[in-house]
Amino acid sequence: MSLGTRLRTRLLTWQPRPPELPDDLARLVQPDDPEWFAREMAIAAAPPWWVWRFVLGSFSWLVSIFGRVEVTGGVPEELRNGPLLLAANHIGDFDPFVVAVALHEVGVVPRIMATGGIMSAPVAGPLLERTGAIRVERGTELARHAVRVTEVALVSGGHVVAYPEGRVGLAADGWPERGRTGMARLALGLGVPVIPVSQWGAHEVLQYGNDWGKLRTAVRAVVRRPALKVHIGPPVQLDDLQMGRVGDANRARYRIAAAITRGLVPLRADETDRPAFVDPTRPTTAVAAYPGGVVPWDIP
Template identity: 30%
Template sequence: MLYRLTKVVSAPFLHLLWPTSVIGAEHVPGSGPAIMASNHLSVLDSTFLPLVLPRQVRFVAKAEYFTGNPVTATWMRATGQIPIDRQSPTAAQDMLDAAAQVLKDGELFGIYPEGTRSPDGRLYRGKIGVAWLALATGAPVIPVAMRGTDKVLPIGSSVPRLGRVGVRIGKPVTFTGSHTDARDRRRVTDEIMAAIRELSGQEYVASYAPSRSKDA
């Protein structure tokens, strides 16, 4: 209820300042679990993707967002974000376990396979967590391409700029293989990244993006 209320109140305001177009929304099922695997250009990606979908999309976010600024904490809870302690030695598996539970509950889970925001607008090699999740749960993967969010809020900026945002959503794909097999995880991850690249048109970099300690 709080999520729907937050969306009803904020959506007209966001659309007015940042006109947002969506292509392929029909590929998102009306019910049941699915993994929304997206490129990552800005911290605003997790705001604009749910904006264009009728269903709630849940993401993980670092725990500090839930204990710091009260406005940010309220927004995180209202939009159904999942707190994760990124300093924990088990943070990666904790994230996957939390995501798996979201999918078992029949919800949409959003993930950025690159693991961090692109520093230069290019698409970087995906990390295998998305494949582990897809193979362990059997949930379909829906590739997503965000456009323009890096212009609205570039890395290093704290005040959004006016601009247009685009979201392209591909057809869902269900993968076969074992989540315990490293080759299967790598293969599935690469296929997911290829689908995202086809949607986004980004130049692909066959190496991992440099990590940023302040990423969402």
């Protein structure tokens, strides 16, 4: 094997060293679990990686190359040292970067849920994993591992960013879908505060379709520098709901979607009916939880 081949192999298989897996968590890892599960459990139980803190503090300005980051709202100081579920609307592939920068600006160190495809990529995947990102293998039996890792992260005081919609939103008018009950069940089961994170503008940086159009929209964003708006709202009121009580997970789901939608309304002041930027590669096969951003105030 040539030197070049050996170096390439080492690069493609490189992993940053994970923290030690606590004994009480090691007992939860079974022989048939995927090899990454133990690493993610160990990372979830540990404090945020110093490299991740350094990157957020020193290189957040890179996101500003693609647009003007505008952050409003914040996380109450008394909640920043405890576990948090940060529920964000998902508008495009670039928005995790915008959300991470915005949350760092208000004193939060985010652990972001990411698709298995991204987490399996050479170099970038292992780095993302080491930052505390949680792998989500949607539609497979491995999806339950994401729940277990998230529970460990939250019990350990982590700040987990999740997308209730479970994907990039596909509503024709761009408003958030109602989402699934997974986040609601986690919040009710662990008693963790849910902070709504509403965002707009990041969908202009990278188009939905995975082709050369992504490069075109990225270059266009560098030239135009769209506003990348993020609003962090007050905690969603869930105190009157209980895990296991019939209908409460569904009620929590709608309250979370309502909170995200309300925070999004001022960010979309001139785009309530339809996004000003229309991505022809993005399907419009879903329906928003609250079409037009109109949220009734008597949500149960």
